[in-house]
Amino acid sequence: xxxxxxxxxxxxxxxxxxxxxxxxxxxxxxxxxxxxxxxxxxxxxxxxxxxxxxxxxxxxxxxxxxxxxxxxxxxxxxxxxxxxxxxxxxxxxxxxxxxxxxxxxxxxxxxxxxxxxxxxxxxxxxxxxxxxxxxxxxxxxxxxxxxxxxxxxxxxxxxxxxxx
Numbered sequence: 001x002x003x004x005x006x007x008x009x010x011x012x013x014x015x016x017x018x019x020x021x022x023x024x025x026x027x028x029x030x031x032x033x034x035x036x037x038x039x040x041x042x043x044x045x046x047x048x049x050x051x052x053x054x055x056x057x058x059x060x061x062x063x064x065x066x067x068x069x070x071x072x073x074x075x076x077x078x079x080x081x082x083x084x085x086x087x088x089x090x091x092x093x094x095x096x097x098x099x100x101x102x103x104x105x106x107x108x109x110x111x112x113x114x115x116x117x118x119x120x121x122x123x124x125x126x127x128x129x130x131x132x133x134x135x136x137x138x139x140x141x142x143x144x145x146x147x148x149x150x151x152x153x154x155x156x157x158x159x160x161x162x163x164x
Contacts (some may be wrong), residue, residue, distance in 0.1 A: 063129035
């Protein structure tokens, strides 16, 4: 009788341990997903703020004013840094497909802003803002398309996680 009770208790203890292990793994994945969704939201919000700042710098752009050039370059650098951070995010398998799309959009957006930044840097070094004036609008329009896609993906990721 005692052996049977001990065997039953050992079986129950093993089942509870297994359940706790399984729940622990799920808890870890849940924490990682929470962190990923929060990072996406924060980084895309930073992108929105830096894009706004870059547009303000663009409106005030003067190739002869070193302070305005410096402000433009700093705004572009902040935006590029944030886009690089988005590309480095590592989600769980649950978000792989959405993250691949987000990473692709961030990379394309960064390429466009990097090109605009190079036009501004050239104008700063040479005093000639002709290339900037000719090419900037096309690159900015391309950037805005990827920027809008990143905002939509951020919302999609947040909504998915909220409803999960």
